[in-house]
Amino acid sequence: MSVIYVMWLREIKRYLRSRAQIVGSLAQPVLYMIVFGFGFSALFRQAGQGSSVQFIAPGIIAMGVLFTSIFSGIGLFWDRQFGFLKETLVAPVPRLTIMTGRTLGGATIAIIQGTLVLIVCMIFGFRPENWFAVPVALMFMALIAIVFAALGTALGSTMKDMQGFQLIMNFLIMPIFFLSGALFPLAGLNSALTVATRLDPLSYGVDGLRGAFIGISAMSFVLDVSVLVVLSAAFLGLGAWAFSKIQL
Amino acid sequence: MIEAQSLNKVFGDPKSDKAVRAVNDVTFSVKPGEIFAFLGPNGAGKTTTIQMLTTLLKPTSGSVRIDGLDPAESPLEVRKRFGIVFQDPSLDSELTAYENMELHGVLYHVPRKVRAERSEALLKLFDLWDRRASIVKTFSGGMRRRLEIARGLLHTPKILFLDEPTLGLDPQSRNQLWTLVKGLNTNEGVTVFLTTHYMDEAEKAAQRVAIIDHGRIVAQGTVDELKAQTGAESLEGAFLKLTGTTIRDESGTPADAMRQMAKMWQGGRR
Numbered sequence: 001m002s003v004i005y006v007m008w009l010r011e012i013k014r015y016l017r018s019r020a021q022i023v024g025s026l027a028q029p030v031l032y033m034i035v036f037g038f039g040f041s042a043l044f045r046q047a048g049q050g051s052s053v054q055f056i057a058p059g060i061i062a063m064g065v066l067f068t069s070i071f072s073g074i075g076l077f078w079d080r081q082f083g084f085l086k087e088t089l090v091a092p093v094p095r096l097t098i099m100t101g102r103t104l105g106g107a108t109i110a111i112i113q114g115t116l117v118l119i120v121c122m123i124f125g126f127r128p129e130n131w132f133a134v135p136v137a138l139m140f141m142a143l144i145a146i147v148f149a150a151l152g153t154a155l156g157s158t159m160k161d162m163q164g165f166q167l168i169m170n171f172l173i174m175p176i177f178f179l180s181g182a183l184f185p186l187a188g189l190n191s192a193l194t195v196a197t198r199l200d201p202l203s204y205g206v207d208g209l210r211g212a213f214i215g216i217s218a219m220s221f222v223l224d225v226s227v228l229v230v231l232s233a234a235f236l237g238l239g240a241w242a243f244s245k246i247q248l
Numbered sequence: 249m250i251e252a253q254s255l256n257k258v259f260g261d262p263k264s265d266k267a268v269r270a271v272n273d274v275t276f277s278v279k280p281g282e283i284f285a286f287l288g289p290n291g292a293g294k295t296t297t298i299q300m301l302t303t304l305l306k307p308t309s310g311s312v313r314i315d316g317l318d319p320a321e322s323p324l325e326v327r328k329r330f331g332i333v334f335q336d337p338s339l340d341s342e343l344t345a346y347e348n349m350e351l352h353g354v355l356y357h358v359p360r361k362v363r364a365e366r367s368e369a370l371l372k373l374f375d376l377w378d379r380r381a382s383i384v385k386t387f388s389g390g391m392r393r394r395l396e397i398a399r400g401l402l403h404t405p406k407i408l409f410l411d412e413p414t415l416g417l418d419p420q421s422r423n424q425l426w427t428l429v430k431g432l433n434t435n436e437g438v439t440v441f442l443t444t445h446y447m448d449e450a451e452k453a454a455q456r457v458a459i460i461d462h463g464r465i466v467a468q469g470t471v472d473e474l475k476a477q478t479g480a481e482s483l484e485g486a487f488l489k490l491t492g493t494t495i496r497d498e499s500g501t502p503a504d505a506m507r508q509m510a511k512m513w514q515g516g517r518r
Contacts, residue, residue: 003355005354006354010343010347010351013342013347014340014342017342017383079340082337082341083337084338086334086338087339087355089303090302090304090330090332091327091356092328092355092356092357093355093357094324247306248299
């Protein structure tokens with residue numbers, strides 16, 4: 001337990017110490033809020049579909065959680081680069097506990113980051129329809145965070161250079177984000193796109209968040225939660241396996 | 249305590265001619281309570297060997313026994329038996345010096361009270377106590393190195409691996425390090441496996457020495473045996489006789505050899 005705790009604490013400390021980075025990482029949500037939240041507001045009004053700010057905000061919160069959690073997992077790559085990874089690899093503790101600690105740490109900072117993005121969205125005029133929704137939304141943020149922190153760990157364990165990072169960014173992370181319905185409604189898409197969105201784990205997180213915050217969802221609450229829980233377990237397993245196989 | 253039998257490590261496809269045989273049929277054994285020095289020029293295969301002994305790398309062939317256990321089969325059990333100071337940095341530079349010590353202490357199950365006492369003693373010994381709350385990023389190279397060593401000595405393992413521990417250390421810290429390592433060896437019976445480029449250190453500290461070159465062990469025995477074998481006055485002399493005087497590059501290619509030759513021909517000109 002204490003090993004999980006120190007590895008978790010390490011992630012939190014590193015995050016809280018990089019204040020400039022925290023502020024910088026909020027620039028992207030602000031940009032998306034301006035472009036998609038306000039840029040599309042006329043379109044939304046014409047379609048009689050309510051406020052685009054209300055619609056986009058849960059997607060942008062999901063984006064904040066996605067990027068923070070997956071990058072924290074990939075941070076393993078930097079530990080390899082700067083040598084700290086060795087220190088944890090030869091330690092006389094099961095690698096599973098090391099991996100669990102850092103994944104939970106990554107998930108925690110992703111939830112903090114998601115909450116910060118929520119606050120930013122509220123500054124731009126976003127209002128949850130129901131304040132009781134906030135705990136439910138936090139649960140969805142936590143699930144998204146665990147799924148992608150674990151996936152990030154799996155990726156970080158296998159990545160050996162920066163080219164790999166570019167590849168992952170362009171062919172995995174961006175598609176996960178854009179196909180998740182963070183920026184468009186998941187209902188009423190053509191069949192190809194429907195299949196693609198349903199294969200994207202983040203879709204269930206975005207759908208859950210939107211359901212909690214503004215009461216609009218394309219899938220059922222139970223389906224959203226179950227898919228995310230199953231994927232958390234699967235990716236944690238995958239991450240643990242990849243982490244246990246690391247050689248220098 | 250440490251046994252290596254016909255150990256081989258080949259990087260890349262063994263059949264292609266680009267494969268690098270970093271460690272070639274290496275056999276040696278280190279007795280319990282011994283200080284054993286593993287010497288060799290740059291790129292001789294020292295670090296690769298240590299990585300295979302410490303569960304970080306799987307040998308291509310051959311066997312390793314650490315306290316009777318195979319690192320490939322029971323890595324966790326083997327990890328419980330050794331401590332290591334790495335040749336290259338392994339600190340978390342975003343944490344403070346003390347946090348690095350704490351983290352290590354928890355990873356190695358050092359009880360809280362012992363952890364606090366030993367961290368304080370070691371940080372004071374290596375002149376880092378006043379800077380314990382500073383982030384490691386702000387440390388000079390020498391300070392980082394000292395912290396790395398202090399951290400490696402926080403727990404008392406059965407076997408201590410020191411991979412060029414004194415690289416970049418001032419004479420004062422070097423002296424502290426060896427006094428401490430010898431103390432651990434005599435008082436606690438810790439077996440020490442070390443690599444170094446400083447022959448005088450190996451001569452003073454080690455009971456037995458192995459010299460490795462191009463991945464092969466070229467000689468092993470006590471310092472006196474090696475001197476007698478080569479007819480050299482010092483271990484340094486014996487080392488040079490056994491490994492030659494050409495400078496090695498970590499990855500020597502024909503192009504490097506040519507460049508070196510060109511340098512020789514051109515003399516002082518650039």
